Amino acid sequence: MKEGGGYGGYNDRYIDLRVDDHPRPIEELIRLYQLRQLYFEKPRPEKVAAIEGTVKEEVAAHLVRLGYLSKERSADREALHEALTVYIHTENFEERQVEKGKIDLDVLQYMKQQPSPNEVG
DSSP, X not given: OOTTOSGGGOSOOSOOOOXXXXXXXXXXXXXXXXXXXXXXXXXXXXXXXXXXXXHHHHHHHHHHHTTSSOGGGTTXXXXXXXXXXXXXXXTTOGGGOOSTTEEEHHHHHHHHHSOOHHHHO
16 A cells, blocks of 8 residues: 555555456456566566576577667677667666676566567567
């Protein structure tokens, strides 16, 4: 509960998600809640990984696929860090940004699910 936290500050709801007219309201409510957690919660320590090995390959591949990093620079650690920082800030994941050389695996999971720009339009 949060005093004055709901719509217009008229109630004490901490989170007020509406899915009244969605064809699959329960699934949509779960999706919205998960997005809320992703955007506003801090990373859990057990979900933070070093960007090396397979994790590095995945992060680089998805940053290339999403247009944040050129394939030619994907092996360059500094270019990878810069591209990941731009991605995190573009997607409003500042709360999920961790120290240089690491990534919140929930952010990586989100990246994997995002369509590439040429798949969208």
